[in-house]
Amino acid sequence: MAKILISDPIAKAGVDLLQKEGHEVIIKKMTPEELVGSIGDYDAIIVRSATKVTADVIKAGSKLRIIGRAGVGLDNVDSGAAKEKGIKVVNTPAATSISVAELAIGHMLAASRWIGYGTATMKEGKWERRPWKAWNSMEKHWDSLVLEESAGKQPRGQLHSEWK
Numbered sequence: 001m002a003k004i005l006i007s008d009p010i011a012k013a014g015v016d017l018l019q020k021e022g023h024e025v026i027i028k029k030m031t032p033e034e035l036v037g038s039i040g041d042y043d044a045i046i047v048r049s050a051t052k053v054t055a056d057v058i059k060a061g062s063k064l065r066i067i068g069r070a071g072v073g074l075d076n077v078d079s080g081a082a083k084e085k086g087i088k089v090v091n092t093p094a095a096t097s098i099s100v101a102e103l104a105i106g107h108m109l110a111a112s113r114w115i116g117y118g119t120a121t122m123k124e125g126k127w128e129r130r131p132w133k134a135w136n137s138m139e140k141h142w143d144s145l146v147l148e149e150s151a152g153k154q155p156r157g158q159l160h161s162e163w164k
Contacts, residue, residue: 008048
């Protein structure tokens with residue numbers, strides 16, 4: 001089976017799954033120089049955002065077959081250098097979808113109650129109880145279809161957007 005380097009922290013369940021499949025998993029944070037010096041021993045590397053998989057790392061990866069990015073973007077992986085060398089690059093594009101959807105809901109609720117404005121004026125020593133008309137979120141239909149799509153789930157029903 002494959003010898004896999006995990007150079008940034010990932011969930012224990014992910015490590016356990018790889019080991020259960022028979023892979024040798026090495027978890028070790030390395031400096032860029034150490035990574036270049038040792039990547040030739042590995043078939044795969046899994047990173048998050050801290051480790052930079054540069055062209056030098058890829059060039060030194062004589063056995064490297066796949067680079068896994070546990071996260072959304074690939075800004076820390078030189079995908080062009082990997083492609084030139086025939087190394088597959090994968091990521092987890094939906095990894096943060098639920099968190100992003102939850103954050104969006106939080107921001108919508110905060111905006112509906114003017115929390116940002118209230119915080120700012122409180123810090124200025126003001127107590128403005130009714131400068132803006134807030135609305136009751138229980139009277140609104142949220143755009144659940146959009147939120148389901150952003151969470152990577154199959155949308156149900158129709159889009160409802162009713163603002164009174």
